[in-house]
Amino acid sequence: MSSLPPSISSASVRNILTLLASREAQLVAGSGGLERRVTWACRMRVRLPAFESVQGGELALLALSQLRRLDETLPRLLKSLQKAGVAAVGVAAPDLSALDPEAISFADQQNFPLILLPANSHLEEIEREVITFVVSFRGEIERKATEIAHHLMQLSVQGAGIQGVCDYLAQSREKWVIVQDSSGEVRVQATPDSARPLELPASFSDDFLHQRSLTRITEPIQIRHEVVGSISLIGPESDFDFLERIILGQVVPVLALEVARERERSEVENRYLVEAFTNIIRGTYQSTEEMLARARILGYDLAQPEVVAIFELAEEIPDFRPGDPAALWGRRIREELQRDWRGCWILVERRRVLALLPASVADENEREKTIYTRLERIFSRTNKGTPLSCGIGRIANTLETIPQSYREAQRALEIGRRLFGEGKIHSFARLGIYRLLFHLDGHSELDAFYRETLGPLLQHDSRQDETLIETLDSFFHCNGNLSETARMMHLHRNSLLYRLGRIEELLGHSLEDADFRLSLQIALKIHQVHKR
Template sequence: MITVKDVWRGALPEGTELLGGGAGLERRVEWATALRTRPPAFDAIKGGELAFVPVKSIRMLDERLDLAQVMQSFAEKGGVAVAIIGDASQDGIAVAERMMLPLLRLPEGAHAADVQQATVRYILDQRTLLHERQQELQLQLMELALAGAGTAAILDRLSEISGHAAAWQDLEGNVQHASAVALDPALLEALTGDVARVRRWAESTPAVAADPPVHEFPLAGTGQSRLVAPVPLRDRLGGFVSLIAPDSELDQMDRLAVARAASACAIELDRERAVLQARDEMEGEFLDSLLAGTYSSEAVVRNRAERLGFDLSGSTLVLLARPDPGRNGSSTRVVHDRLAVAASGWTRRRAPSALVAVRQGALAAVVPIADGDPPPDASRLAGDLRLECAGSLGDGAVSVGVGRSKPGIAGVRASYREAEQALTMGVRLFGGARTVSFADLGLYRLLFALQGQAELREFFDDRMRLLADYDARTGAGLVKTLDAFFRCHGSPTEIASLLHLHRNTVLYRLRRIEEIGGLQLDDPETRLALHLCLKVREVLAATPAER
């Protein structure tokens, strides 16, 4: 692609200046034309033309016309730039800015016909040169991609070919690879700080892997610019390739080189993705059989684990992340794919030895613990996993259940069942967007095992039904006061502080609890039964059938 800026630098006479419309300097130039003194003003405009306009000739064409009108009409028909001989009116400059139509002024003594012919020759020569260069670049960079050399090798070759710094960034702006020149701290900071603007441009510009678009962005505070091309994968953008140099050194060859490099990176990333997808499927099938306990023998499991590079000789810890109920309606496929992205990010950054898979709408992660190694910080791992999943889903909260570390192959399934139970209990009891460890559930583990049995409700009814019914009728808050009684170890002063009540009010409520329930709060057996009833009440409220 030959841009207005390329023509300005390569074909127009020295001393040509830009008067307005600089936002359109990246527009593509297909041909050059000149204003005629008899209708029609220009030869047939097909789009992409740069027009040479002697300002004095406008009145010879039509006394009613001025520069602004000629520019407006030319732009509406598809023209991309105007180069004038003479002075520009303020109206003409305003049209240039509004239409993003670069308005250039040729130096005194320039002849429109001569400059037009020179520009046409430049365009034709550049097309031939670019075609030859494209074939050469295509051969060099595609050989690397097809050989599986990796994106780093492609970027290094791009830098070698162009003589400029080259960088590869992911969608978040993280520089995944850069040539030595690009590792300057100021450049790195400018690259990462500019990612939002680059991403907006890339997401709003049609892109295909065979011919990615290229745009030039200045790097603030560095005195340099970069040519950027997105890397279009089959269903999303895979990142950005950049060439970095002082503005005056970036030319059409560099533009072509960065586009070919992005195209080669797209092939490489799609290939890597296919390999990873195949491995993910193998790991997913293996993990499914491991968590479900459907393997034929432990020897078979160990053999498959070794082939996948997963160590089952020590203990394992299982985490289970699931979107909370009530998220907005993303499809099952979308949720699955986004959880898979979260799994990839989490394992790469936090748990490279973990085995992960998305199953039944949740993300299961098995973390190995080698014999003799200190146990991992399960709470931190789970918190990082929850944030990774929530960030990937973007439209709802996520909760994580954590099992206890267990030895042996059978321990994987045992830890998984604990993680599943912790996740289910935690969401029902405490709400979503949290991490719940099975080890922290305490008494709730026993109570949940009894949910649905009549004895659990009868136990509650025998000891607390009168208080609960009284609260329901009067809103007296006696059950809440009783809960505070146990939290504060029976201290009226601490209860008053916790509930923001007067101490005398607390004493009155405690007496009413004893009177209405027929209870003695100073009796140890009564206290134990009431404290247990408060836990039972939470379990009953969290049981779907009881809601």
């Protein structure tokens, strides 16, 4: 008994028509059912019921003259046979006009192939010929499918991997082979030699293919009842046959085995990568040379300057549920970084992405600018609909200084978020004096300095509901330019001069005093830290 379902491995009505072409058989109705599977053939009996023991999938053969002797009509018989699951009906008749128009109309409506045979056809010979063809056809299809499946298994054993298995399938069937993961994203594409790779989006629909006159047949890939992806054969709409469906069913267990292997290998490699990455950013390793060698084995050259960048979700964003498209934010950042930054090392965690980015420009200032600009481009492409921030440490010229860059990236995130909010890139190198002030926030000497320097203005603004602090900050922001400050604050120049005079009066110092101006500017920076 065949190990393959007859409905898949059997010949089609189209094949039977080709077989009977030498007997002048012609299709007169039901062309939409040419791909129906023919599993057997049977002739009409000389007494009612005209056909008995119909199992489905048969080619029913009858002579119109004999049907009339049984006092049966062709339309009624066709309806009965179609309901019983017969694949097609062959009628021996003088010509097309001898067939009832109602029978032809029914066959077309139901896509039920109706074949006209010459009136003098030997139905017994046709029956034997079709049965012999169907049996041998099924055996040949199964032999070919088994042969291809055996070769695919051999490739798997030899370590060809998913790509190697798909490449062979693409060449042997001259069709594109696509493997998608459980979320529908394309993971592997194999292209036949006679074609170019398909330009596919990350995930695509049947409509996308139909617009290009292509279609696909697809089978799910399962591991222990879990659907982990799918494999598709893609080709022109008129260029598919049943053998390809059988082959696709045969290749699925091979791919399931490969996916299971990759999962296991990936889990081991991922644990090793995470451990190495964590050791590097924390500095918890025994030997620098040993750690550099370990990184090289993993494919990363840490002998060159590196910088640490951290992308992190906003604190108010709850954890995403599994299956939520937004949960893929980390993968998107990783893909963007890998595309834009050759040799980068990335670790994706639940709420953040850590990256070691090679810094190749010779001049350190230029390197910082280049890195910041490149990250800005990546950030603009990924920070859409998912509130997150990015912190960047200073460039680490040696392996030993990478932990410092990591701590700086963390610090930049903490300070930048508090001072400037979410959704921005915060570079430690650009924080300036805030690096010192933030570190000293809460220190008694810092607080005393702040109160002594700005105390009178703070008290005045709280009592009078005025904005002398804001005026002073704007004045320094405009480098003491009165006209620019007045324009920035939408004030008349005289109103600005009055406020500045009031500030000098309250503080008891002239704003022309360089040392006092420095103290005021530092105190205003402390004020910004306190405000947050």
